[in-house]
Amino acid sequence: MTYSYFKGDNARSKARDGMAPNKRLTLAFVQEAGRILLGYKKRGFGCGRWNGFGGKVHDGETVHAGAVRELEEESALIAPKLDKVGVLMFEFLGDPQLMEVHVFTTKHYSGTPSESEEMRPKWYSLEEIPFKEMWPDDVYWFPLMLKGKHFYGYFTFKGMNDIVDYKLREVENIHDVPIPQGPQDTTCRG
Numbered sequence: 001m002t003y004s005y006f007k008g009d010n011a012r013s014k015a016r017d018g019m020a021p022n023k024r025l026t027l028a029f030v031q032e033a034g035r036i037l038l039g040y041k042k043r044g045f046g047c048g049r050w051n052g053f054g055g056k057v058h059d060g061e062t063v064h065a066g067a068v069r070e071l072e073e074e075s076a077l078i079a080p081k082l083d084k085v086g087v088l089m090f091e092f093l094g095d096p097q098l099m100e101v102h103v104f105t106t107k108h109y110s111g112t113p114s115e116s117e118e119m120r121p122k123w124y125s126l127e128e129i130p131f132k133e134m135w136p137d138d139v140y141w142f143p144l145m146l147k148g149k150h151f152y153g154y155f156t157f158k159g160m161n162d163i164v165d166y167k168l169r170e171v172e173n174i175h176d177v178p179i180p181q182g183p184q185d186t187t188c189r190g
């Protein structure tokens with residue numbers, strides 16, 4: 001089946017005009033029976049929101065290695081093997097650069113969560129996830145993640161709070177589907 005995953009002509013023509021390469025980021029969630037670790041972002045992008053732990057992938061670093069490093073830097077937890085569960089693309093209207101966020105989960109870690117310069121960690125029961133204090137896209141894809149599903153999403157934001165369009169798709173196995181490289185990839189097999 002061919003699935004029209006990405007946005008249409010508008011986004012494609014923007015890419016042809018020389019869109020900037022995607023900004024590649026990671027986002028990692030540690031889960032235990034009935035609860036998940038979130039961090040309150042104290043500064044920078046997404047400041048004031050609860051989220052997983054992550055940040056920019058460094059040059060020459062794999063996405064997985066970046067996710068492991070950021071999780072440790074921001075929460076003090078060590079989890080050498082994270083499972084990739086999703087890729088989320090974020091377009092902010094007016095910004096030529098897309099954010100490509102690679103989402104990981106794990107139930108295996110060592111250490112004790114502790115506050116960093118950037119994040120204040122806190123365990124939340126799965127019934128009390130504070131969606132109103134999180135990125136507005138999270139309420140859409142968290143249920144898939146919490147069910148152990150794999151997924152792709154594309155969210156178009158106006159400003160930091162309003163989603164004007166989105167597509168979300170569950171995939172059998174995230175590793176079997178080509179990672180979208182930008183809005184010029186309008187189809188994706190599944």
Ligand SMILES: Nc1[nH]c(=O)nc2c1ncn2[C@H]1C[C@H](O)[C@@H](COP(=O)(O)OP(=O)(O)OP(=O)(O)O)O1
Nearest residue numbers: 025026027043044045046053054055056101135138
């Ligand atoms: N719409 C969105 N929904 C979401 O759930 N997470 C998002 C998101 N947009 C970005 N993120 C995540 C990805 C990444 O983990 C984090 C932003 O990365 P960074 O913490 O690196 O940003 P900063 O601007 O603070 O960078 P540094 O100053 O380099 O730490 O926010």
